[in-house]
Structures are given as structure tokens and as C-alpha cells.
Amino acid sequence: MEYKGVWILTEQAGGRIQRISHELLTRGRELADKRRTDLTAVVFGHRVAQADLEELIARGADGVLAMEAAELEHFLVEPYAACLLKLIAEHRPEILIAGATSTGRTLMPYVATRADAGLTADCTVLDIEPETGHLLQTRPAIGGNILATIKTPRHRPQMATVRPRSTQPAPRRPGRQGKITRLTAPAELLASRIRRVGFVPGEDKHGIQDADVVVTVGRGIKKAENVKLVRPLAEALDASLGATRDAVDRGWLSYPHQVGLSGKTVTPKLYVAVGVSGSIQHLAGMQTAETIVAINSDPAAQIFRVADFGIVGDLFAVVPILTEKIQKAKKM
């Protein structure tokens, strides 16, 4: 039996399908159309809302495979992997994509090894090679200094993860038809040597990923105290504060602020980079922002390559004046 069809791995919490699933539908629909094949959304969970499964169809899936059991309510690597491997063996999808989330980044490599499948992490672009039909997976490589396109010539399925927020959710198209199949997970697949005994919600509810405006500091601010200089600018713009890997590694801001391949991907309306050089791994996390402004003293800084507006100058001179003028402009 040949391998056929594009699958996305959805995520649910408390029986409700999460946003990343709709973003994956955008990616999956495009690939399925190019391959002239069907798009299937795979769901693992317990008592997943019927309306949410129908919404997957409305947003572009041709079919939904929902496998359910009480043991699948929360992500546990062994039962999830066993169930996914069973579905792969039965249906033989050609392409399987998942979110580069704590779930996807754990489940996908666990499954790829068993399935003898190729897996590429954190793809920024997914495409189909016209001549061969192979999945072309593009991602930053070598510490994020360059882009690499990767192929899985002989192994199937071709598996990849993509960053949350690197795509818009697929729009709802009422009237789309598709088949929803609810399956009960076989009991023999549900054993787990890991038990989830508790969950503690995080404090940071308003993360940089949900912000309309992000102001990010990089190595150019020189030291931790200078974050203070940039905070008023962020406040004036109602922005969340982001940081480059360098700034986080130096302890200037904590990891939840990190933007880039090694941190979070953001797609705000406005992104202001202050003292950010713009390594490719950083650009991979912010270049889909609608408008990008950069302030940097080095005219050759990479960040200007993706910026819409740049000020080449000393940020210590520019930022206070910019803050003041934005405050004034907002009052007008």
C-alpha cells in the first residue's frame, strides 16, 4: 500500500482544540492542494467537543481522526506514541506535521524513530518539490546563521514540526464537508511509565506571543541595568518586552522573553528591535511581524534586512527621545 495524504497533529486541552491546530491546517491545506490529496486532522484526547472537530473541517480538513480514551486526556508520550504509530501503520500518511510545542517536540521524535521516518524540527517553510512530490522542509541551521532545505527522499511518512504563531490560523469556511471518525483507543496501547500527578499554571498569562506590539532588546543595550532605559518605550507602546538569545544568556531578561528559534516566535503588528544585530535564528522568530522597526548603531546589522524602518544610531541617544515623542503623539 502506498503512502498517501497529508496529516496534521492537533492539540487539545480540556477537550477543546487549541489554536496551533488551526495554524497547522493552513500549512496542511496548502501541501494537500499541491499534492492533490486529502488533509486529515488527527486528534488525541478524551471527550473532545464535537463542535471543535466540526470546526477542523470548516477550517480546511477533509477528515478528522479522533482517538479517545481517559488516558489520552493529557499528553503522555508512551500512549500518544503508541496510538499515533497504530494510525500511521493503518493509514500510511505521506506527510505528517505537528506544532513545535512541548508536545510536538517530544512526540514526533519518539514516533519518527519507531516509524523509520525522517523528521525535521522547526520548519519555517514547507513546500512540495514539483518534480518528485517530496516535501521540502526549510529551517534555520548552524546555530541559526543560515537556512537549510531538507528532504526525506526514501522514508515515509515525511515528518516535520513548525513553530506556533509562524502561520495564521486557517479561516473558517462554513459549509465545507468532511468526515469525522471517532475511535476508542485500544486498551493495550495505553500503558504509561509516566504518571501525571499535578499541574501548576504559570504566572505569565500575557506572554510576548499574544502581544500586538513587542519591543526587543539585544546585546546592544550592553548591560542588565539598561533594560530600564527601554521599559518606558515598551510602556509607551503598550508593548511586551522581548529579548534576544544573547540578552537572555547574559541574564538581562528571563527565558519567557526570548524571541527566536531558540525561544518564541512572535507575529505582532509592530516589532521594535533595540540593539538587536539580527542573527538568522532571531529573525526566524520575528520576521513575520507586520511592521518591523530597528534601532542599531551598526548600519550593516542583519536586522535592517528585515526591517521596514531603521534608525542607524546610538540607541542610548535615540530611545529616550523616541519614548518622549511617542508619549506626546499618543496624547494628541
Next chain:
Amino acid sequence: MRIIVPIKQVPETSAVKMDEATGTMIREGVEAIVNPLDLYAIETALVLREQYGGEVTVVSMGPPKADRAVREAIAMGCDRGVLLSDKAFAGSDTWATSYALAGAIRKLGTFDLVICGERATDGDTGQVGPGLASFLDLPVATYVGKIESAADGHVRVHRLVEDGHEVLDVALPAVLTVVKAIASPRLPTLHGKRRAKAAQVPVWVPKDLALDASKLGLEGSPTRVVKIFKPKITRQCQKLLAGDEQAVAAAVDKLVAFLRAKALL
């Protein structure tokens, strides 16, 4: 507690420069270091050994010079180390790397924990930890930010996820991947450096491991890099020079006008 820590030698990536003309990496003068995120795995293992006794073994795969990475881990306090090095391992993707490391770990004998860094700073995939857990048929807890306790053949860990952290009870043996929050890596001691210098670091080749040769290296890797390139510039940047006070004021005014025109203020 017997613990194995797989580590990787990586280029010091912040020092990596690209050759603009050819689009390739300039490797000359780039220092090779222990993957910074692996240091947290080493530290975690050493702390567990201090609490519960036992031994810590590091294992690495790479060119012969990766011997230095193994010795650095020993200098930090690991008991012993082994290096997988052979042309047959070259060009491994994460699948083939997981496969080879799993073979080496099996050869090392019984253990309670395999502790990995979250990912390597050069490849940035984070796939090898879960991959080798799968090959070893072990449970894996990723993104571990805290080990609460280890008792009765279990560890209780905090696994950091997007909206908080899970508390997991993991039956041993198991694989953990740890994040920076877990510990501050110690520096090598003078005594450790002396031990590291004198240590025997065996080099294992494929025939030392009971592995299928067709699954090693580039040949055994499902994925292939087909193209490497610099990203295209997609935006036109309106770039203003702000060298002195006047120019700063003028540039800032233009920026404010730009933001207003886009309805961003």
C-alpha cells in the same frame, strides 16, 4: 544511581561567520565547545550523584577531537567517558545519532537515568533525547526544570510546558531532557582537570556496538540537506542615519510619522 549523560561538541556559534560570497560557514578559528545546554545535564547528574551516590558516565559522538569535550565533562566531575568516533558515523541526522547513541548506552550496561540537554546549540532540534528514549524503549520526560525527588525506582519531576508545569512521576530507568532552570553548571576544578587529563577515554567504532551498519551515518539518515542558502531580503528598509543630536531628532520625528501613518500609534 547510575546516570548516563550524552553530550555534543559544537562550534561556538556566536563566533560563526558566514562567507557572504559562497554562503558557507567560515570554520577557521571557530572554537569547539561542549554544547552549553549539555552543561545543565552534567550538573543535574552530578547533583543527583551527590544526593544518592552512584556514578556518572558521559558519552559523545563526533570526530576524534570531541575527545576534548568528554574530558571537559570529566573535569567537571563525571566519573568516566566514552567517545563514538568513526567515519561510518559521519553525517548522521538526529535519527541516526539517536540510533548510535542508544547502541552505546546499551553497551554501557544497566543505568537508572539518561539525562540530556534540551537541544544542541548548532542543530537546535532537541530531537535526540526523545529519539534515543524511543530506541531504548524508555519513557522520556522533556523540558524538566526541577527534580523534586528520586525514590523507590521513580523520579518526580517538573516538566515545563507552554502554560505552566506538569508534575510527573517517572518510573526508572528513564530519559530526561533538562532546561536551564534546573541548575547552574559548575566549573571544572583543578583536581578535575588533572583527572580528566589522565583519564582513559575509550573510542568505540561501529563493530563495538551491536548495530545495523546500514542505519549509521549519512547512509542511515532518513533526512538529507539539499540546499543551504541565505534568506532573501523581503522588505525595503527606510534607513536613516542619526549621527548627532539633530539627526536623532529628525529620524525620530520621521519614525513617529511612519508609525502614525500605519495607525500604530
